[in-house]
Amino acid sequence: MTDLLAATTSMGAVTLDVADLDVVSRYYTEGVGLEVLTAGPGTVKVGRDGVASLVLRHAPALRHAPASAAGLFHTAVVFASRAALAAAVHSVASRYPRSFTGSSDHLVSEAFYFDDPEGNGVELYWDRPRAGWRRHGTAIEMATLPLDPNAFLRQHLREDGAAGGAAEVGHVHLQVGEIAAAKAFYVDVVGFETTARLGDQALFVSAGGYHHHVGMNTWRSRGAGPRTPALGLGQVAIRLPDDHAVDALQDRLRAAGVPLQHDGRELAFEDPWRNADSAVVAAAAG
Numbered sequence: 001m002t003d004l005l006a007a008t009t010s011m012g013a014v015t016l017d018v019a020d021l022d023v024v025s026r027y028y029t030e031g032v033g034l035e036v037l038t039a040g041p042g043t044v045k046v047g048r049d050g051v052a053s054l055v056l057r058h059a060p061a062l063r064h065a066p067a068s069a070a071g072l073f074h075t076a077v078v079f080a081s082r083a084a085l086a087a088a089v090h091s092v093a094s095r096y097p098r099s100f101t102g103s104s105d106h107l108v109s110e111a112f113y114f115d116d117p118e119g120n121g122v123e124l125y126w127d128r129p130r131a132g133w134r135r136h137g138t139a140i141e142m143a144t145l146p147l148d149p150n151a152f153l154r155q156h157l158r159e160d161g162a163a164g165g166a167a168e169v170g171h172v173h174l175q176v177g178e179i180a181a182a183k184a185f186y187v188d189v190v191g192f193e194t195t196a197r198l199g200d201q202a203l204f205v206s207a208g209g210y211h212h213h214v215g216m217n218t219w220r221s222r223g224a225g226p227r228t229p230a231l232g233l234g235q236v237a238i239r240l241p242d243d244h245a246v247d248a249l250q251d252r253l254r255a256a257g258v259p260l261q262h263d264g265r266e267l268a269f270e271d272p273w274r275n276a277d278s279a280v281v282a283a284a285a286g
Helices: 021-031 082-095 149-157 179-189 243-255
Strands: 009-019 035-040 043-048 051-058 069-081 098-107 110-116 121-127 169-176 193-199 202-206 214-217 232-242 260-264 266-269 279-284
Touching: 009 021, 009 069, 009 149, 009 169, 021 035, 021 043, 021 082, 043 169, 051 069, 051 169, 051 232, 069 082, 069 110, 069 232, 082 110, 082 121, 082 149, 121 169, 149 202, 149 260, 169 232, 179 193, 179 202, 179 214, 179 243, 232 243, 243 260
Parallel strands: 009 051, 069 121, 169 214, 232 279
Antiparallel strands: 009 232, 035 043, 043 051, 069 169, 098 110, 110 121, 193 202, 202 214, 260 266, 266 279
């Protein structure tokens, strides 16, 4: 039996390589309502309450990959309350109305979808309490049901339009070339558990009974091979609880023959599609 990732595993910041750092930074700060945590030459880190959600790297020499390539489907930022989600949705929809792409009730969550100015998918969502999720073993019942954004805002948006609270990456959804290969890597080697699967179209995996930390689909990317350097996804971070968990993951990767680097702080490796451009990073939290 595959060793599982620790139940307290979570997702860290997603790194995006962008052509126009100023424009994309404004989208996530003035639009989504994240804060600039750090800024340096060619890099801006945004998040809230000191927790980074995105690292934006200026990469003007890169170009966009075809829509059918492996890569990022969306980065999903989870908010602590419906009021906080409503404030973010209202803000970005007001300032960037053409970036809205849809909304859905997934039973476990309520989600709103956007594309940032460079076409990177964004999900803003709120989780329903775990006690109400319907489980069948490790599987969790999810669906894609209509969610009226205007009704949601009327019900949950505060009159002053403001709502604080935590916001961080809840999950990352990737475009991959094949679901069977994705399961072989993310479940059988990395140690996530499958929570939902839609045949050869999509796979959702998590640690600790969450609905999903990583989603993967072939809706546009069936048959895609390894990525070449391009704008978009630069790196996915997985937060592990301690060095023991990092070492255990390293042992599984080595046993499977997956190339890796471990600098004593971060463990870096690639999935079969080089989804992360250079690496998936796993590091002990703290």
